[in-house]
Amino acid sequence: MREIPFDKMLAVMETVSDGRRPLTVTEISGATDLAVPTVHRLVALLVDRGLLKRHLATKKVMPGARLMKLGVSAVQTSLYADKPHALLKSLVTRIGEFAQISLVVAGELICVDAASAHRESGLHLQQGNKAPLHCTSIGKLYLASLPEAELRSWLRSANLQRLTDRTVTDPSELRKHLKEIRARGWGSCNEEMHPGVVGCGVRLPLRDSSGFIGLCISAPAVRMNFEAITGHIPALRKVAVDIADIFDRTN
Structure with missing residues (x-):
């Protein structure tokens, strides 16, 4: 050949x-x-x-699947190596809970880096774990960023599976929630994916905006309720800017 x-x-x-x-x-x-x-x-x-x-x-x-896997692996390596992962761990030390960086690929949320306070209870995800978009803080933030035509198409074909009694499964209700997320600029999850787990997240402000990478934190509601965890949004935004700056300079 x-x-x-x-x-x-x-x-x-x-x-x-x-x-x-x-x-x-x-x-x-x-x-x-x-x-x-x-x-x-x-x-x-x-x-x-x-x-x-x-x-x-x-x-x-x-x-294709091979190219997408290559892209995810490259992001995992870039973020996990050295300073980005150190910043993620510093965020975890500050809040005492769980933090992760996730990438949207082929309609799913994929965890590309994670750090936790090593508590026995709470949410503990590993690199490569996948999650749906409609019930996660970063997933909903991604959906809120879509142009209207793309969002409409996604809602028509999406499987809005009910994972807890708080999961939003009605397209009209989800669209209303996404409008609120778009206006405030950050996503949230109030026991919608796992019972008793709350979280919030922001987007990494990368120069190349063609992909979507988000940073989120989560915690058991018994230790940190929804109002308390969303109070960490300013700290999340600061770390997201710092990680994006490192990522932009090394890619």
């Missing part, structure tokens, strides 16, 4: 990853200045290796 220059493959993968929607070969060609036949060959090669995938029955392409 004839070798394809790596920079051309990288250009195609970057264009598809940044597209925020499935792209045609012609669109990829226009964005990369590569000839359409060249893009056809590269796309076929990348699809064959699981780095890209076809969008349903169309000829458009989107990131």
Whole structure:
């Protein structure tokens, strides 16, 4: 098989990853200045290796499972190594509970870094753990950031599973809640994913806004009620800015 220059493959993968929607070969060609036949060959090669995938029955392409796994792993390594993880641990020391950084990938929330005060009770998630969007502070913050058309499409197809008696499962009620989140700029979870666990979160203000990464804290309501945990929003925002600054300078 004839070798394809790596920079051309990288250009195609970057264009598809940044597209925020499935792209045609012609669109990829226009964005990369590569000839359409060249893009056809590269796309076929990348699809064959699981780095890209076809969008349903169309000829458009989107990131494949292998490319998404690579992206999540890269974020995990960047955040866990050295200063970002140290900042996360300093936040945990200050509040005495649990904190995590999560990335939205393919409609799910994935934990990419976490730290806790090592208490016996409470919420303890590990890297790679997944959670739904509609009942988590970062997930709802992400949904609140979507353009109206994307949110409407998501609500039509979403499985709003009831995980506790406080989980919002009515689309109209969730939309109202998301409007409040959009106005105040931070997300919250009041015993909606796990009974007795409350939390709140903010977005990392990264220069590259194409992806969505959030920072959140959580605690058992018996130790820190909902009003008390949301009082930590200013500290969360400060740590989010510091982590984003480090992340931007190293990527």
